[in-house]
Amino acid sequence: MQIKSLNDCNVVQMEEKLDALTSDEVEKALMGLIDNGAKRIVCVFELTEYISSAGLRVLLVVAKKLKKMGGELVLCSLKPLVYKVLDMAGFISIFKIFGSEEEALKSPQEK
Template structure:
């Protein structure tokens, strides 16, 4: 699992590659939540290179969304592969999270208050 973090204007874009599972979820959670602790309130999760996410990974995304909501922030997910999208859909997360097709669309969405 690898995370690439870049700042684009006032949004942090975090690209996840590989898998998020019970073995690495706590380390990923710490890294994602540290972004909010540093004052970042607009985050895009680019999941184009994520091949698998477990329930532990879904929990991490939910925790990030809740933390951002507490600080009036915004989380947008983009570029979900079909298998990953299916996991989000089955879990009901597609109805409670902002999910768009492209990184560009995600950046536009975070820019809108």
């Protein structure tokens, strides 16, 4: 999983699959960023082909923790199938979702 810092944002390139096997590792990495003071995390789903309930759980838990610390979780570059899963789970209304990493980085943080 690639992580980089850009303009006070932590940009995280998500794995090809976000499921029960990979979700623990992803959760640890994201929580680690929050513990180190991250206020804005942009998750890039360009390479992600599949997301399961375990992956959605991680997104929800991380979003909650970031909100608690006054930060926000933003998603971008979702493939159609992944977008469909998030839509079916009702997560489209919960998360800010952008078409590309650029758009996500340009958008202002919610206060």
